Amino acid sequence: MTRVFSGIKPTGHLTLGNYLGAMRRWAAVDQHRADALFCIVDLHALTVDHDPARVRRLSRQAATLLLASGLDPELCTVFVQSHVDEHTRLSYVLECVATDGEMRRMIQYKEKAARERERGGSVRLSLLTYPVLMAADILAYGTDEVPVGDDQTQHVELTRDLAVRFNQRYGHTFVVPRATRPQVAARVMNLQEPTSKMGKSDDAGPGIVYLLDEPDVVRKKIMRAVTDSGRDVVYDPEARPGLANLLEILAACTGGNPSGLSGVYESYGALKRDTAEAVVEVLRPVQERHRELCADPGYVEGVLRDGAERARALARPTVDAAYRAIGL
Numbered sequence: 001m002t003r004v005f006s007g008i009k010p011t012g013h014l015t016l017g018n019y020l021g022a023m024r025r026w027a028a029v030d031q032h033r034a035d036a037l038f039c040i041v042d043l044h045a046l047t048v049d050h051d052p053a054r055v056r057r058l059s060r061q062a063a064t065l066l067l068a069s070g071l072d073p074e075l076c077t078v079f080v081q082s083h084v085d086e087h088t089r090l091s092y093v094l095e096c097v098a099t100d101g102e103m104r105r106m107i108q109y110k111e112k113a114a115r116e117r118e119r120g121g122s123v124r125l126s127l128l129t130y131p132v133l134m135a136a137d138i139l140a141y142g143t144d145e146v147p148v149g150d151d152q153t154q155h156v157e158l159t160r161d162l163a164v165r166f167n168q169r170y171g172h173t174f175v176v177p178r179a180t181r182p183q184v185a186a187r188v189m190n191l192q193e194p195t196s197k198m199g200k201s202d203d204a205g206p207g208i209v210y211l212l213d214e215p216d217v218v219r220k221k222i223m224r225a226v227t228d229s230g231r232d233v234v235y236d237p238e239a240r241p242g243l244a245n246l247l248e249i250l251a252a253c254t255g256g257n258p259s260g261l262s263g264v265y266e267s268y269g270a271l272k273r274d275t276a277e278a279v280v281e282v283l284r285p286v287q288e289r290h291r292e293l294c295a296d297p298g299y300v301e302g303v304l305r306d307g308a309e310r311a312r313a314l315a316r317p318t319v320d321a322a323y324r325a326i327g328l
């Protein structure tokens, strides 16, 4: 059976981008067709300035939202990265096949390091080595496929390079995984700055729809989305990114296609109203289930405990084999 692995960072409240670009497909498709593992990658949340209590709270919230979005622990494995030591064990070994030049070329590193320096802060070494830990997350499980949004494809490419290099040098140990991307909503953009992605790590802003936003908050954010001064509704991501983003969100929520939908609307107002209602409807069942799960924290704890146990049992043989192959 195909092995699927993907993760989510507890660096902020989960967004509509996380949901449409990743979580929804994990629940609707991946957990049914594959042996799938979904991980709250909390170690990755420590690569930039962080508040310990907040990371712990957000990890729990991310787990609850993954279950609320439809992941079923009978069908897939949901767990927290730091509960399974194999990730860091393997990461060190992979650091011994990766190069510093490779790390410095990573776009996310360059962007995030520049942001840290602009703020006058120092750049944590873990920000540079983060893609190696991500490679370990994936390779430890003999993963075939990694369903991710566009922002993560470079990291999956690096993971493939490291797996191939390790196998060539030390004998076949790792499955070489590949990234799979969603057909729609691979990159949901910020509603106020439609040229940058809707990222949860950004400071709370009017351009980000959070999964737990109240319906009226969702409506307000979408009605105020930046478009442009044109009048006609056309799908043109290059020239009209704000409008294209709304059409993509609407298409992702209703199952249509963005350019087909552009022909349906004669005004920006009508498009925004329908997009807002479609998002509210998509979020409604997730929010309801989230409320139920919050009333039963013992259940979420249990799912994470069982998940870590299963993940550990799957990862250990591969990580042990990598240790032996590299000479330990």
Ligand code: ADP
Pocket (backbone or CB within 6 Å): 006, 007, 008, 009, 010, 011, 015, 017, 018, 019, 020, 021, 022, 023, 147, 148, 149, 150, 151, 152, 185, 186, 187, 188, 189, 197, 198, 199, 200, 201
């Ligand atoms: P974030 O950038 O929100 O911190 P993560 O790194 O935790 O996201 O990613 C979790 C998953 O959500 C990944 O598969 C990522 O590709 C996807 N994702 C994150 N933001 C978006 C977005 N704006 N549009 C589409 N997919 C996204």
